[in-house]
Amino acid sequence: MPNRQTHTTAAIFALITILLMLPACAARTLRGTVTAGQVPAVLVLNPDEPRLDRPGLAGAVIELALDPSSMSPRPLGTFTADGQGRFAAALDHPGIGVLDFELGILCRAGGHRSVYQTMALPRSDRRLLVVMSPGTETTKKPEGLLDEARRIGGHGTPYR
Numbered sequence: 001m002p003n004r005q006t007h008t009t010a011a012i013f014a015l016i017t018i019l020l021m022l023p024a025c026a027a028r029t030l031r032g033t034v035t036a037g038q039v040p041a042v043l044v045l046n047p048d049e050p051r052l053d054r055p056g057l058a059g060a061v062i063e064l065a066l067d068p069s070s071m072s073p074r075p076l077g078t079f080t081a082d083g084q085g086r087f088a089a090a091l092d093h094p095g096i097g098v099l100d101f102e103l104g105i106l107c108r109a110g111g112h113r114s115v116y117q118t119m120a121l122p123r124s125d126r127r128l129l130v131v132m133s134p135g136t137e138t139t140k141k142p143e144g145l146l147d148e149a150r151r152i153g154g155h156g157t158p159y160r
Helices: 004-025 145-153
Strands: 028-036 041-045 059-068 076-081 084-092 104-107 115-120 127-132
Touching: 004 127, 041 115, 076 084, 084 115, 104 127, 115 127
Parallel strands: 028 127
Antiparallel strands: 028 084, 041 127, 059 076, 059 104, 104 115
């Protein structure tokens, strides 16, 4: 028969587990700015970085995905930059507050070349700066491993 100390220990363990999992349930927001420049890039910056205050590209479209190189990338949504080129993407996915994820970022804007970058999901106290160079669309949306296998193999399934 379990004693009182066993029940107390189990209750404390359960409470600590619940408290540790709370951040994993909370959504967080990835903020950033899309600007024009000569060299395309996606940079992770401190929020007080002056480059984030440059005039932005209004209407730029940002597509985000978790683990874009995996067999099953998880789309997080499509977000549009406001009149100053700023965007705020609500990231509502289990584990987003405590687990490490790879983030795929695809940004498109009229009159500019698309920018695609993968990186570790930035901390919540950082901002993204997406720099797009002038030009015409040349980048296709990256495909997942299953799509790539189908394309290379020419079959409906990658294994035969």
